[in-house]
Amino acid sequence: MSEKIKANFSFQSLFWLVLILSIDALIFYFSSQPGAKSASQSGFVLNYFQIVDSLTTQKIIRKLAHFSIYACMGLCWTNFLCTLNLSLRHCFWISILMCFLFAAGDEWHQTFVPGRSGELFDVCLDTFGAILATSCTLWLHTHFFKTNNTQ
Template sequence: MKRSFLILILILIWIGLVFYFSSQPPDVSGRQSGSVYKFLKKIDSVLDFTRTNWYKNLRSLLEKWWFPDKKPTGEDLVRKSAHFGLYFIMGILSFTFSYTYLRKYVFSILLGVSLPTLIAVLDEYNQVFHNRGSSLYDVFIDMNGALFGVVIALLILVVGRLITRTYNVHRGER
C-alpha cells in the first residue's frame, strides 16, 4: 500500500510537470526547446552521433511517423521527443501504480495507456488558454509514448517474475 501511494504521488507530480510545460507562453516554450536543441548540438559536436546509421535510421523513422506532411527541423524533433518522453514515463508510472495496487495485468495495461492519453487530451486543451496551438497529432504521439512505456514496464515485470521463478525453482522452492 505504501508503494502504490508513493507511485500515485509521483504520477501527480508528473502530471503537474506536464501542465507546467503546457502552460508556458509560446516564446518561453520556444526558448526551452531551443536551449535543449543547442545543448544536444554541443553533445553532438563531441560525440558526433548524428552521422551514425543508428541516428539516421531513427530520425528517418520519427520523421515519417511524427511528421508525415513536412520535413521537420531539429527543434521540431526535440519538441515531439519531449512529448513522447514525458508520456513514456507517465505510462510506466500509471502501469506500475495499477499493477502494484491491483495485481491485474489487463487493467494495468489499460490504465497505463488510458490515463496518460486522457492527460494528453487535457494538456492539449490547456494549451489553447496559453496562446499555443493544440494538436490531436500531439495526443497521438503522447499516447504512443505511454504505450511504449507500458510495454517496457510490462516486459520488465514479466522478465523479473521469470527470473525470480527460475531462481526459486533452482533453490528447491515453489
C-alpha cells in the first residue's frame, strides 16, 4: 500500500471496505446454492410479493437481483476509493474493474455448482449495474459532496 493511501485510510474507508466484503460474501453464498435451491429462493421472492410465478418473472427477478447487488457493490467501491483521495477518474475505473472481475469470477465459480451455469450476459448486466451506480455516486461526489479529488 502506498504511503498516500496509508495516510488517507480512515474509519470511513474501513466502513466501505467491510460493506464490500459483506456484499462479496453474500454473492458468493447465493452463487454456491445448487440450481434447485436457487430457483426456490427466486420462487420465495415471487410468492412474498404475490407475483405470478412463471419462468419469465423468475428470470426478471434474477436479473434485477444481479443488477441491483452489483450496483450496490459499485457504490461501495466508489465511496471506498474516494475516501483514499484518488482522482475521480481513478475511482471510476478501479471501481468498475473490481466489480467486473468479481462478476466474471462469480460466473466462473457457478460453472462448478450443480445445476448452475456461468453466463456472459450476467457479467455484462452486473458490470452495467456497477457502471450506473458508480457514475451516479461520482456525480453526487462532484456536485453535492464537493469532493476535492477531481483530477
